[in-house]
Amino acid sequence: MDFDLTPEQRAIQQLAREFAEGEVRPKAEEMDREERFPYDLTAKMAELGFFGLPFPEEYGGVGGDTTSYALAVMEIARADASTAITLAAAVSLGAMPFYLFGTKAQKERYLVPLAQGKQLWGFGLTEPEAGSDAANCKTRARLESGSWVINGTKAFITNSGTDITGGTTITAATGTRSDGKIEISNIIVPQETPGFARSRKYRKMGWRASDTRELSFADAKVPEDHLLGVRGEGFTQFLTILDGGRISVAALSVGLALGAYDEALKYAKERRAFGKSISSFQAIQFKLVDMIVQIDHAKLMMLKAAWEKDQGRDFAYNASLAKLYAGEISHRVVNDAVQIHGGYGFIDEYPVSRMYRDQKINEIGEGTNEVQRMIIARMIGI
Amino acid sequence: MRIVVTVKLVPDLNAEKRIDPTTKRLVRTGMETVLNPYDEYALEAALQLKAKQGDDTTVTLLSMASESLKETLRKALAMGADDAVVLSDDALAGSDVAMTSAALAQALKKIGFDLVICGGLADDGSTGGVPGAIAEHLGLPGLTNARHLEIVGGTIKAQRETDSGYQAVTCPLPALVSVTMAVGEPRYASLKGIMGAKKKTIATLSGSDIGFENRAPKTELLSFAPPPARTKARIVEASDGATGARAIFDFLRERKLV
Ligand SMILES: Cc1cc2nc3c(=O)[nH]c(=O)nc-3n(C[C@H](O)[C@H](O)[C@H](O)COP(=O)(O)OP(=O)(O)OC[C@H]3O[C@@H](n4cnc5c(N)ncnc54)[C@H](O)[C@@H]3O)c2cc1C
Numbered sequence: 001m002d003f004d005l006t007p008e009q010r011a012i013q014q015l016a017r018e019f020a021e022g023e024v025r026p027k028a029e030e031m032d033r034e035e036r037f038p039y040d041l042t043a044k045m046a047e048l049g050f051f052g053l054p055f056p057e058e059y060g061g062v063g064g065d066t067t068s069y070a071l072a073v074m075e076i077a078r079a080d081a082s083t084a085i086t087l088a089a090a091v092s093l094g095a096m097p098f099y100l101f102g103t104k105a106q107k108e109r110y111l112v113p114l115a116q117g118k119q120l121w122g123f124g125l126t127e128p129e130a131g132s133d134a135a136n137c138k139t140r141a142r143l144e145s146g147s148w149v150i151n152g153t154k155a156f157i158t159n160s161g162t163d164i165t166g167g168t169t170i171t172a173a174t175g176t177r178s179d180g181k182i183e184i185s186n187i188i189v190p191q192e193t194p195g196f197a198r199s200r201k202y203r204k205m206g207w208r209a210s211d212t213r214e215l216s217f218a219d220a221k222v223p224e225d226h227l228l229g230v231r232g233e234g235f236t237q238f239l240t241i242l243d244g245g246r247i248s249v250a251a252l253s254v255g256l257a258l259g260a261y262d263e264a265l266k267y268a269k270e271r272r273a274f275g276k277s278i279s280s281f282q283a284i285q286f287k288l289v290d291m292i293v294q295i296d297h298a299k300l301m302m303l304k305a306a307w308e309k310d311q312g313r314d315f316a317y318n319a320s321l322a323k324l325y326a327g328e329i330s331h332r333v334v335n336d337a338v339q340i341h342g343g344y345g346f347i348d349e350y351p352v353s354r355m356y357r358d359q360k361i362n363e364i365g366e367g368t369n370e371v372q373r374m375i376i377a378r379m380i381g382i
Numbered sequence: 383m384r385i386v387v388t389v390k391l392v393p394d395l396n397a398e399k400r401i402d403p404t405t406k407r408l409v410r411t412g413m414e415t416v417l418n419p420y421d422e423y424a425l426e427a428a429l430q431l432k433a434k435q436g437d438d439t440t441v442t443l444l445s446m447a448s449e450s451l452k453e454t455l456r457k458a459l460a461m462g463a464d465d466a467v468v469l470s471d472d473a474l475a476g477s478d479v480a481m482t483s484a485a486l487a488q489a490l491k492k493i494g495f496d497l498v499i500c501g502g503l504a505d506d507g508s509t510g511g512v513p514g515a516i517a518e519h520l521g522l523p524g525l526t527n528a529r530h531l532e533i534v535g536g537t538i539k540a541q542r543e544t545d546s547g548y549q550a551v552t553c554p555l556p557a558l559v560s561v562t563m564a565v566g567e568p569r570y571a572s573l574k575g576i577m578g579a580k581k582k583t584i585a586t587l588s589g590s591d592i593g594f595e596n597r598a599p600k601t602e603l604l605s606f607a608p609p610p611a612r613t614k615a616r617i618v619e620a621s622d623g624a625t626g627a628r629a630i631f632d633f634l635r636e637r638k639l640v
Contacts, residue, residue, distance in 0.1 A: 007453060011460060011576045019570060049573030062573040 046117020
């Protein structure tokens with residue numbers, strides 16, 4: 001067994017850390033306060049190659065692996081969750097479907113600008129009345145004289161409405177299968193499609209700098225060749241996408257928790273009460289110890305899933321475990337980090353206040369804690 | 383055109399440093415080694431020149447270091463240097479300024495160059511003497527403390543920082559310059575750069591490869607002492623911000639610091 005990262009993985013983590021410290025952290029508070037999408041940081045991340053991390057060079061990527069990508073997301077989340085989800089959603093949800101299921105022509109047309117970070121792309125699965133139960137897709141697409149005609153609504157779609165968004169890939173019901181269930185397919189919908197509209201950005205509790213919108217389709221028409229992969233395979237395709245996405249969401253949770261721990265440790269050493277540093281109180285020490293134990297545990301689980309994916313092995317089980325556990329421990333960690341800050345932790349200028357708000361979605365997005373438990377229950381045979 | 387950047391590998395800036403009392407040398411094991419931060423500015427200056435000069439310009443790193451540390455140079459290769467040479471020989475351990483500069487000069491002759499760029503200082507040794515001494519050994523014009531560089535035909539133009547402004551100077555190539563931090567913040571290594579760096583070569587030269595043998599340092603370190611412990615800070619207690627600020631201001635003015 002070998003716990004060492006490769007020199008490239010170490011170098012990429014180091015670069016992500018320097019970038020997060022030097023560029024992201026100084027802007028995090030202001031971006032959150034102003035709900036301002038990080039266009040400048042997105043452009044810088046693009047220039048450094050972050051958006052193409054796990055994709056091969058022939059498609060505009062840098063040929064890195066899942067482990068490096070997860071470490072990069074973790075380091076950026078340590079400074080700011082909004083910037084980290086912008087990257088993670090762009091890579092795992094926006095670009096990955098093209099890489100995994102696109103034809104060569106679709107990869108050249110759509111994946112290349114995404115891997116270069118010149119464009120962002122949304123992945124539209126959730127609907128106002130179909131979240132955990134995403135297969136209950138109400139959005140319909142019918143084939144009519146060489147075009148898909150789409151009607152329906154998608155909810156909570158990340159990166160779907162920025163100035164540099166090229167479009168969204170959506171799941172839609174395209175018919176009825178022979179077993180009577182609905183047939184789901186993935187359809188590529190470019191931004192300029194007539195009949196396709198985006199709402200304003202939601203006002204959110206956390207991830208306030210990231211872009212999340214509702215999408216509506218009213219007889220929106222795209223050419224027939226805008227089908228992604230095979231007709232009727234939309235359901236298995238999005239399950240595959242979500243399996244991989246869980247590694248980056250786990251990385252995001254671990255990074256956020258690390259960021260909160262860093263702040264709490266620093267604050268505990270600075271703050272004095274009863275004439276002593278609060279870090280000398282055992283009650284505070286135990287909190288900090290419990291935080292780092294949980295973080296390291298979640299990080300190992302996340303890296304194990306990433307490693308399995310890099311080895312070409314089945315990683316779905318460990319990715320689910322890591323996503324669930326990292327989401328839940330990040331909740332406990334940010335809670336304790338605010339507690340250690342006392343009243344200051346409730347004040348917005350202190351990063352832990354933002355981290356506390358940013359954390360909650362980690363237990364909801366890309367499969368709630370409950371859904372994660374349902375998936376794992378099936379995997380352990382119950 | 384070939385630009386050679388000299389790079390020292392130094393202990394992590396944040397690491398607790400320790401000197402071995404018997405050898406009187408800095409203990410370099412058990413801690414992370416990093417690129418001398420001043421040399422990152424030298425590399426940045428070289429990469430800026432390379433970008434202007436075009437593709438037939440190459441940037442080679444030259445480092446005198448233990449061979450076991452040579453992988454540290456990958457970061458500089460990831461930033462954009464083309465290749466690296468490590469001058470590594472047990473006989474070079476513990477070199478002083480004279481010996482280091484003589485050895486590097488010898489290695490530079492072997493490698494070949496049009497321009498040598500050095501950082502102004504090494505974070506650990508802090509002599510700042512090596513760049514000038516290399517220029518002397520090679521009989522090169524040496525432009526130290528440069529804040530801006532430009533190659534014009536077969537010459538280099540530099541702005542040298544001085545206490546009272548800067549001087550514009552020029553000299554024919556080949557030449558040696560040392561740079562200040564004003565050349566521009568060292569760039570991030572790109573991810574493509576990191577992935578590409580593993581394919582770049584780090585060659586090794588020994589003392590005998592460059593005809594540099596049987597030399598000994600000319601200076602001897604007699605003793606060393608840790609910096610004096612900081613005196614206790616004076617804490618100003620005040621009822622409000624303005625009174626506190628006033629007390630600090632008076633304190634500084636008494637000592638003619640403001
Ligand atoms: C900021 C943000 C960004 C998002 N980005 C995207 C995106 O880019 N693309 C996208 O497609 N979606 C996105 N989502 C949607 C997200 O994935 C869903 O919100 C999530 O899957 C939960 O679905 P829901 O909101 O409909 O909740 P519901 O499914 O209605 O769940 C409500 C509650 O019931 C529980 N529950 C549901 N079914 C069961 C069951 N069978 N057993 C036990 N408990 C159950 C859930 O766990 C939850 O606690 C985003 C959401 C947010 C808030």
